[in-house]
Amino acid sequence: MSIDRETFENTSEDELADLSVPDQVLGFLAANEDRAFKAREIASQIGVDEGAVSTALSRLKDRGLVEHKATYWAVTNDAGRLDGYCGYERATALFNDQLGAEDKDSWREHAPQEPHPSVKDEQ
Template sequence: MPIRIDRFENGPEDALDLKAGTQPHTVLTFLATNDEQAFTQTEIHEATDIPRGSVGVVLSRLEDRRLVRHQGRYWAIADGERLASYAAQQAAGSESTTDDYYGETDE
């Protein structure tokens, strides 16, 4: 999806789209559904069908926003206030998960 040139030139480089159907949303949904377990990147790839090379990038960007955590090779959904805020917004059907708090989107 194209973006405006002023956004391209002046926008944040680390924007993350958390809308349903995106790779970050898919990973968060998978980890949240399995919140009693931690997974390797390969296991996340196999469970979500996200390309193997993309899983690490997605996880790193989610970790930057404290929505996931990891130890060694294993990744799990985050616990804490930030994740609760994200989950509440998702449950409410809010579009605010795409605002500056989580990273801008093209809207």
């Protein structure tokens, strides 16, 4: 996954090295907690090999941090479990530093009122 130049210059090597593939996957899923993704979609979004993402997802599932249904993956809605995982905190902090903290109210103002047509077909 690429990072911007400011993050590159202002982040220590230890902090950059600490963000493992499972941390990146979990951070991405947590940032998109209202959606579920296929492994290849996650890999494409975070810039990591699909095989590495699949392995990370399996390990995160074993820890109860993600949920799996058919070919889709989503972050758990068990806040206590997420709070107990320090990698989640590192990933969230790094994404917040890079992208700014998420303002859910602002996001909701611009969110479509209707689900995507593909979601309607599945209901």
